[in-house]
Amino acid sequence: MSAHVSNESTHRTPKVKKSGAKAHLVTFIVSIVLTALAFIAVGYEVIPIGFTVPFIILLAIVQAAFQLFVWMHLDQKGHEFPRIGILMGVVVVAATVFTFVYWLW
Amino acid sequence: MSADHTVNSVLPDEPEKATLEGKNKVLGFWLFLGGETILFGTLFATFIALRNQTNGGPTGHELFELPLTAAATVILLVSSMTSVMSVLAMHQHNLKKMQVWLTITAILGIAFLALEIYEFSHYVAEGHKMSSSAFGSAFYTLVGFHGGHVLFGVLWLITLQLQAIKKGLTVVTAPKFYVFSLYWHFVDLVWVFIFTVVYLMSIVGGKVG
Numbered sequence: 001m002s003a004h005v006s007n008e009s010t011h012r013t014p015k016v017k018k019s020g021a022k023a024h025l026v027t028f029i030v031s032i033v034l035t036a037l038a039f040i041a042v043g044y045e046v047i048p049i050g051f052t053v054p055f056i057i058l059l060a061i062v063q064a065a066f067q068l069f070v071w072m073h074l075d076q077k078g079h080e081f082p083r084i085g086i087l088m089g090v091v092v093v094a095a096t097v098f099t100f101v102y103w104l105w
Numbered sequence: 106m107s108a109d110h111t112v113n114s115v116l117p118d119e120p121e122k123a124t125l126e127g128k129n130k131v132l133g134f135w136l137f138l139g140g141e142t143i144l145f146g147t148l149f150a151t152f153i154a155l156r157n158q159t160n161g162g163p164t165g166h167e168l169f170e171l172p173l174t175a176a177a178t179v180i181l182l183v184s185s186m187t188s189v190m191s192v193l194a195m196h197q198h199n200l201k202k203m204q205v206w207l208t209i210t211a212i213l214g215i216a217f218l219a220l221e222i223y224e225f226s227h228y229v230a231e232g233h234k235m236s237s238s239a240f241g242s243a244f245y246t247l248v249g250f251h252g253g254h255v256l257f258g259v260l261w262l263i264t265l266q267l268q269a270i271k272k273g274l275t276v277v278t279a280p281k282f283y284v285f286s287l288y289w290h291f292v293d294l295v296w297v298f299i300f301t302v303v304y305l306m307s308i309v310g311g312k313v314g
Contacts, residue, residue, distance in 0.1 A: 014118045014198050021193055028186045035178055035297075042305045043171050052309045060301040064294050071189050071290045078122075082135035089139040093146025100150035 027070040034063045116198050120279035127280035134284045138291050145295050148250060149302055152243040156307065160238035163231055165307025174304040177220050178296065181255075184213035185293035188286045195282055200274045203282065207266055210289065214259040221252045244303065251299055254292045261285060 038056040041047055047055060069075040074083055117123040121131065156165060191206035225245070228234075235245045265281055272278050 014116070014196065024186070024189045024193070028182075028189075031182055031185075035182065035300075038301060038305060039171060039175055039178075042308050049309065053306055056301050056305050056309075060297050063297050067185070067290055067294055067297075071185065072287055078128075079135075081132055082138075085135050085139035086142060089142030089146070092143050093149070096143075096147050096150045097153060100154040104154045 023070050027066050030066050031063050034059045034066075116274060116279075117276065119196060120198075120274065120276050121195070121283035123276045123279075127276060127283075130280045130284055131287070134287055138287065141291065145247075145250070145298075148243075148247040149298060152247045152303060155239040155243040156303075156310075158239035160240070162237045162241065163233050165240070165244075165303070166310060168228055168231060168233055169304045169307050171304075171308065173220070173224060174300050177217055177224075178300050180213050180217045180220065181293050181296050184210045184217070185290050187213065188289045192283060192286045195274065195279060198274060200269065203274070204266060204269060207262060207282075211259055211262050211266070214255055214262070214289075218252065218255055218259070221248075221255075225249075248299060248303060251292065251295055254295070258285070258289055258292055261288075 038059045041052055041055055045052075068086065073079065074086070121127050187206045187210045191203045191210065194200075194202035194206055233244070234241050236242070262285060265278075265285055269278060269282075
């Protein structure tokens with residue numbers, strides 16, 4: 001007796017949300033594009049050098065948000081506590097980075 | 106708990122959330138990821154504060170090269186994608202397809218590690234060591250800790266795949282693959298900030314100064 005998937009007598013087709021795969025692929029393409037933009041901005045100096053750092057950090061945050069909400073399913077129902085948990089982590093990290101950057105040196 | 110999942114052998118939709126145990130595993134793992142966020146955040150803060158304290162050694166601008174960083178980034182990003190595909194295959198109850206995607210994920214993880222080992226040994230040869238400067242200590246702690254997470258992830262993944270060969274896809278094993286996928290995405294997410302803050306910002310910083 002086993003719950004193995006390939007057990008033919010018990011096999012049935014699961015309901016799979018069709019929109020799922022598309023959103024994941026879109027996130028992959030967005031990630032690739034954002035990453036490429038960051039590398040191009042640094043490698044070819046296409047934007048004013050003073051703006052490069054804020055620009056690439058913004059790109060990283062956008063990419064992180066996409067991956068958290070789509071790939072890691074934070075957008076789905078029942079993820080209220082995970083959302084709070086990650087938000088808490090982000091708040092503490094922001095405070096720590098701010099402190100180290102502006103007060104340590 | 107583990108005994109009665111075999112009684113009903115029809116696998117439910119989204120098997121990772123079918124049991125309270127599975128749901129709790131996912132929730133607990135998110136709390137762990139919240140803690141990991143803070144852990145990596147403090148390492149990032151340390152790196153940002155100390156990145157110019159090179160103690161006469163090579164700077165990040167002199168050491169880091171765009172093509173190597175780009176290669177590592179693409180490898181990890183694609184592996185994050187393949188782990189998404191493995192969860193989609195799991196939702197289709199397709200164990201074979203899931204194993205194929207997970208195998209690709211593991212291979213890409215190993216490739217990333219190989220690239221990182223090559224990179225570190227290259228830096229050490231140029232005089233950039235853990236003990237050579239505050240910049241060195243901060244760099245190897247942050248990037249090495251991330252590499253350690255990749256190594257752990259690969260070992261974890263291989264043991265999960267071996268277990269899946271033995272036990273198949275059940276409401277007990279499904280949450281493990283889902284949780285692994287969360288972990289792998291998180292490791293990729295941390296890398297997004299590493300290539301931005303450590304590599305790209307150092308390369309830009311050298312141009313300004």
